[in-house]
Amino acid sequence: MASFNVLNYFNTFGNGNCFPIPSDCRGASNATEFTRQRDKIIDAIRLINADILGLIELENDGFGPASAIQDLVNGLNAVMGPATYALVDVGVSNLGGDAITNGFIYKPSTVEIAPGTVPAFLNTGELTQGPGRFHRPPLAVTFRQLSTDATFTAVVNHLKSKGSACDPADNDPFQGNCNGNRTRAAQQILTWLATNPSGSNDPDVLIMGDINAYAMEDPIKTLEAGGFTNLNSPNSYSFSFQGQWGSLDHALANSSLNSQVTGSDKWHINADEPVILDYGLSFKSPSQQSLFYSNDPFRSSDHDPVIVGLSLTGNGPTEPTAPVVVSTSPANGAIGVPRNTQIILTFDQPIQKGTGTIILRRRVLPILDTRTTDIATSPRVTLDGNRFILTVSGRGTLLNRLTLYDFTFPAGGVTSLGGSPLANPVNFSFRTRFD
Numbered sequence: 001m002a003s004f005n006v007l008n009y010f011n012t013f014g015n016g017n018c019f020p021i022p023s024d025c026r027g028a029s030n031a032t033e034f035t036r037q038r039d040k041i042i043d044a045i046r047l048i049n050a051d052i053l054g055l056i057e058l059e060n061d062g063f064g065p066a067s068a069i070q071d072l073v074n075g076l077n078a079v080m081g082p083a084t085y086a087l088v089d090v091g092v093s094n095l096g097g098d099a100i101t102n103g104f105i106y107k108p109s110t111v112e113i114a115p116g117t118v119p120a121f122l123n124t125g126e127l128t129q130g131p132g133r134f135h136r137p138p139l140a141v142t143f144r145q146l147s148t149d150a151t152f153t154a155v156v157n158h159l160k161s162k163g164s165a166c167d168p169a170d171n172d173p174f175q176g177n178c179n180g181n182r183t184r185a186a187q188q189i190l191t192w193l194a195t196n197p198s199g200s201n202d203p204d205v206l207i208m209g210d211i212n213a214y215a216m217e218d219p220i221k222t223l224e225a226g227g228f229t230n231l232n233s234p235n236s237y238s239f240s241f242q243g244q245w246g247s248l249d250h251a252l253a254n255s256s257l258n259s260q261v262t263g264s265d266k267w268h269i270n271a272d273e274p275v276i277l278d279y280g281l282s283f284k285s286p287s288q289q290s291l292f293y294s295n296d297p298f299r300s301s302d303h304d305p306v307i308v309g310l311s312l313t314g315n316g317p318t319e320p321t322a323p324v325v326v327s328t329s330p331a332n333g334a335i336g337v338p339r340n341t342q343i344i345l346t347f348d349q350p351i352q353k354g355t356g357t358i359i360l361r362r363r364v365l366p367i368l369d370t371r372t373t374d375i376a377t378s379p380r381v382t383l384d385g386n387r388f389i390l391t392v393s394g395r396g397t398l399l400n401r402l403t404l405y406d407f408t409f410p411a412g413g414v415t416s417l418g419g420s421p422l423a424n425p426v427n428f429s430f431r432t433r434f435d
Contacts, residue, residue: 001050001052001053001054001154001206001208001308001309002048002054002208002305002306002307003053003054003055003156003208003209003210003249003305003306004044004045004048004053004054004056004301004303004305004306005056005158005209005249005301005302005303005305006055006056006057006072006300007037007057007301007302007303008026008027008057008100009027009037009038009041009055009057009058009059009072010025010027010028010034010059010068011034011059011066011067011068011071012025012059012061012068013025013028013029013030013031014029014030018059018061018099019060019061019094019099020097020098020099021099024099025059025099026059026099026100027059028279029281029282032281033280036279036281036293036295037278037279037300038071038075039295040278040279040295040296040298040300041072041300042072042075042076042079043079043295043296044269044297044300044305045072045076046076046079046080047297048267048305048307051106051110051111052104052106052107052111052143052154053085053104053106054103054154054156054208054209055069055102055103055104055105055156056100056102056136056156056157056158056209056210056303057100057158057210058072058100058101058102058103059100059101060094060096060098060099060100060101061094062092062093062094062095063087063089063090063091063103069087069103069105070087072105073085073087073105076105083108083109084107084109085105085106085107085108086105086106086107086108087103087104087105088103088104088105088106088113088119088141089119090103090119090121090139091119095136095137095139096121096123096129096133096136096137097129097130097133098129098133098136100136101136101137101158102136102137102138102139102156102157102158102209103156104139104141104154104156106143109146110145110146111143111144111145111146112143112144112146113141113142113143113144114142114143114144114200114202116199116201117141117142117151117198117199117200118198119139119140119141119198120139120140120141120198120199121137121138121139122137122138122188122189122197123137125184125188126181126184126185127185127188127189134159134160134181134185135157135158135159135160135181135182135185136157136158136159138156138157138189138192138209139155139156140153140154140155140197140198141153141154141198142154142199142200142202145312145314148312148313148314149314150312150313150314151200151201151202151204151312151314152200152202152204152205152206152260152310152312153193153198153200153202153204153205153206154206155206155207155208155209156208156209157207157208157209157210157211158209158210158212159181159185159210159211159212159213159219160178160181160182160185160212161177161178162176162177162178162212163177164178165177165178166178166180166181167180172218175213175214175217179213179217179218179219182211182212182213182217182218182219183218183222185219186219186220186223186226187226189207189223190222190223190226190227193205203254203256203257204253204254204256204257204260204312205228205253205254205256205257206251206252206253206254206257206308206310207223207228207250207251207253208249208250208251208252208306208308209249210248210249210303211248211249211250212248213248214246214247215230215232215234215236215246215250216234220250220252223252224252227254227255228254229252229253229254229255229258230250230252231250231251231252231253231264231308232247232250232251232264232306234247236266237266237268237271237304238266238271238303238304239302239303239304240271240272245271247266249266249303249304249306250306251264251306251308257310260310260311260312261308261309261310262310262311263308263309264306264307264308264309265307266304266305266306266307267304267305267307268304269298269299269304269305270298270300270301270302270303270304271302271303271304273298273299275299275302276288276292277292277293277294277298277299278299278300279293279300321349321416321418322416322421322422322423323347323348323351323386323414323416323420323422324347324348325346325348325422325426326346326347326348327345327346328344328345328426329342329343329344330343330428330430332428332429332430333428333429333430334430334431335430335431335433336431336432336433337399337430337432337433338432338433339398339399339400339401339432339433339435340392340398340399341392342389342392343360343389343390343392343407344387344388344389345387345388345409345414345426346386346387346388347386347387347388347414348386349386349416349417350385350386350416350417351385351388351415351416351417352383352414352415352416352417353375353376353383353413353414353415354375354376354412354413354414354415354421354422355375355376355412355413356375356410356411356412356413357372357373357375357410358372358373358375358390358407358408358409358410359371359372359406359407359408360372360373360405360406360407360408361405361406361407361408362400362403362404362405363403363404363405363406363429364403375410375413375414380392388409388413388414399432400432401432401433401434401435402431402432402433402434403431403432404429404431405430405431406428407427407428407429407430408425409422409425409426409427410422410425411423411424411425
């Protein structure tokens with residue numbers, strides 16, 4: 001699991017058709033710059049190779065075929081292989097009211113959005129998205145790991161920066177502009193998560209993203225007081241500003257998830273690198289544009305990604321259970337069974353053909369007349385969901401009148417869809433009628 005601020009990843013340029021102000025398109029100023037930016041971001045994500053990635057500073061243009069997040073997924077899959085990544089579609093045209101937003105991509109080969117859950121975002125209270133908004137909406141998604149059946153909820157965040165002033169009461173001389181806003185947002189995120197917004201049945205929660213607060217500041221301390229543990233040292237860093245380094249990007253696990261964390265670190269591909277190495281073409285001569293650029297992960301953004309290892313505790317991969325017979329037709333001991341009939345075994349789950357031989361024995365003493373049917377090859381054997389059907393009507397297969405029959409169905413004659421075979425033979429008897 002990782003989070004990554006991708007520094008205004010917009011695939012709309014200049015005075016385009018951006019949201020909410022058409023002319024407020026950020027990031028690359030033209031297609032050439034965008035290609036340079038895109039190549040660096042894709043290479044960074046390729047090397048992070050996370051099963052789940054929370055993204056910050058995406059263009060807020062939805063989740064359709066032309067959206068920025070879909071463009072990023074397309075680029076990753078072109079490099080890493082078809083269907084390597086998929087996006088989480090939140091189901092709204094714009095997630096929040098700002099030009100940038102949060103998002104998730106994930107590897108469908110290893111995880112899925114947990115069945116019965118829905119992506120959820122917070123856009124009320126301090127996180128309101130109308131005029132005068134401060135933050136981007138936190139996005140919570142519950143994922144299920146396919147190999148272990150374990151689930152947890154990941155929450156990606158992007159709170160108000162220190163770059164511009166808020167209400168004077170919320171600005172702090174030491175913790176920067178808008179410290180009060182970020183602190184209230186942290187408290188309201190805790191309150192929101194306590195309502196289980198995604199509908200998860202698992203208590204594990206991981207908060208990640210660009211909190212825009214350093215490790216010892218009030219917003220992080222509020223999250224810690226709410227039961228979350230900062231997974232990185234207070235001395236770690238993810239961002240540099242005017243020659244000073246600190247951590248604006250964090251990963252915090254709640255108490256139930258903390259024991260399942262195998263490690264956490266910040267990959268220093270950006271904070272340590274000079275701005276001149278980024279994708280931008282401005283203020284660089286043609287030779288510098290070539291000399292200082294490489295389509296590698298270094299200075300792909302201005303924030304370092306945060307990477308967390310998880311060893312999730314689940315129920316383990318679901319083991320196939322053997323099918324069990326719940327009824328037979330005819331029932332054991334039945335009388336007056338038609339001579340041309342179907343013998344039906346109903347199981348507790350869908351089935352598929354196994355192997356073995358069905359034995360239908362006519363009890364006429366002292367000689368026992370036996371009919372056999374190969375399950376795998378006989379055209380008289382059919383399946384219908386959880387029902388096994390043996391047809392005995394038609395020329396040459398009619399049952400004798402007023403005759404007692406013993407029916408034996410072999411162990412392994414059917415299997416579950418997962419391949420688990422019927423454990424024991426099925427035996428029952430019935431008597432036919434006269435006509």
